[in-house]
Amino acid sequence: MLRTFTRILATAVIAVSGHMALADGHTTGTWTLNADSSKLAFGSVKKDTVGEVHSFEQISGTVGADGTTVVEIDLTSVQTNIDIRNERFGEHVFKGATTAILNTMIDMNEMAAMAVGDSEVIDVEAVLSFLGADVEIEAELFVARLSETSVMVTTNDMxxxxxxxxxxxxxxDKLMELAKLPGITRTTPVTLRLIFNMDEQKVEAAPAAPAPIAVALAGDADAGKKVFKKCKACHSIKDGKHGVGPSLYKVVGTAAGAIEDYKYSTKMAxxxxxxxxxxxxxxxxxPRSVVKGTKMAFAGLKKADDIENVIAYIAAKSE
Ligand code: HEC
Structure with missing residues (x-):
């Protein structure tokens, strides 16, 4: 029976993983089974009339960024509500094994279109490693997207x-013998509820905006005003005012191509x-030899003085 549960659980996990991975139409990192809100249960009927529910208290699972899914069921956590029975399960049914592991690869495309609130029934396949054997598993599961970061998978029917x-x-057989029971049903109903939570994305720290650098300006801002006439057809120094070229407000000391509402050439950006x-x-x-492919249609300033002065002017007008 335990094995059965294990199988089902594994299947569910697989299904969930697939769905979750592509919730936004792209790979969304890794997921972890929320053990507290998940449940894997199975039923048994003894003496034809006594129905009981059992479960595994410890299950864990992860889905990697590449779709690799691993689910672990702690066989020693089986809970049948009678201590001696838990022990007998471990010894005679699980034969001392402590874990069952389910492996699968998730089809990252399957769940791409699942929006929050959506649900669907899916068929899943996985391989369960249990007691030294690999068991292929297939099941029909109901998957619901609870939120951007969580998915629930349950058995679709019994x-x-x-x-x-x-x-x-x-x-x-051994359990029957030990408990002196005339019969234990050999067909076991299994139900499960699995909740997966998206792991917090380890977002690479965005490179800090370069601190404005101190620029030593040798030029003469007044003289630069005259030089700037050559730039005026395309540039303003007013903040946010763009012409053919971007505003040059505070351009000295900042990164090239940094103004958001101006459309630079790819080369400049x-x-x-x-x-x-x-x-x-x-x-x-x-201009064109420093930024090959720039769309600044300007041949360049020939005199070094003019260049120093126009830079000083732009810097002074930006204050
Ligand atoms: C014919 C129009 C035109 C003229 C004249 C012109 N520019 Fe430009 N400039 C542009 C365009 C267009 C861009 C954007 C280039 C790109 O995206 O490749 C630009 C980009 C720049 C940039 C980079 C801005 C940034 O945000 O990275 C600077 C600095 C600059 N120009 C300075 C000047 C100066 C100084 C002059 C005058 C000496 C001048 N430009 C003359 C059109 C012009």
Missing amino acids: IFVETEDLGISAGV QSGLVWDAETLSAFLAK
């Missing part, structure tokens, strides 16, 4: 498992440059 299929009939006196001087002397 699942019956035969002890013979699980290879534990001899163990059940990805240049990785920081505009200090050196990079700006080189750029203004020969």
Whole structure:
């Protein structure tokens, strides 16, 4: 019976994982089984009339970013509500084994379209390693997306498992003998409820915005005003005011291509440059050789003085 449960659980986990992984249409990292709100139970009927419910108290599971799913069922946590019976299960049905492990790969595409509040019935397959054998498992499960970060999987209808299929009939015979029972049903109903929570994403710390660098400016801002006339057709120094080119407000000391509401060329946006006196001087002397493919249609300033002065002017006007 335990084996049965294990199988079912495994299946459920698999199903869940698949769904969860693609909730937003893309891989969403890793998931962990919420043991407290999950439940794997099975029933038994002895002497034809006495029905009882049992469960495993400890199950754990994870789904990796690549879809690898591993679920572990602690066989020693079987709870039949009678201590001696728990021990007999461990000894005669599980034969001393302490864990059953379920492995599967999740089809990351299956659940891509599942929105919060959606549910569906899915067929799942997995392999359960139990008592040295690999058992293939198939089941029909009901999957519901509870929230952006949680998914619930339950049995879709009652699942019956035969002890013979699980290879534990001899163990059940032994239980009957020990408890002096005339009979224990060999078909076991199993139910499960699994809740998976999305792990907190280990977001790589965004690179800190480069601190504005101190730029030593040798130029003469007043003289630069005149040079800036060559830039005016396309640039303003007013904050947020863009023309053909972006506003040059506070451009000195910041990263190239950093203004959000201006559409730079890809080359400029990805240049990785920081505009200090050196990079700006080189750029203004020969824009297209410093940022190949820039859409700044400007040949460049020939005189080093003009360059120093216009940079000083832009910096001064940005204060
Ligand atoms: C014909 C229009 C035009 C002229 C003239 C022009 N620019 Fe530009 N400038 C642009 C465009 C367009 C961009 C955006 C380039 C890109 O995205 O590849 C730009 C980008 C820049 C940048 C980078 C801004 C940023 O946010 O990274 C600086 C600095 C700059 N120009 C300075 C100047 C200076 C100084 C002059 C005058 C000496 C000048 N430009 C002349 C059109 C012009």
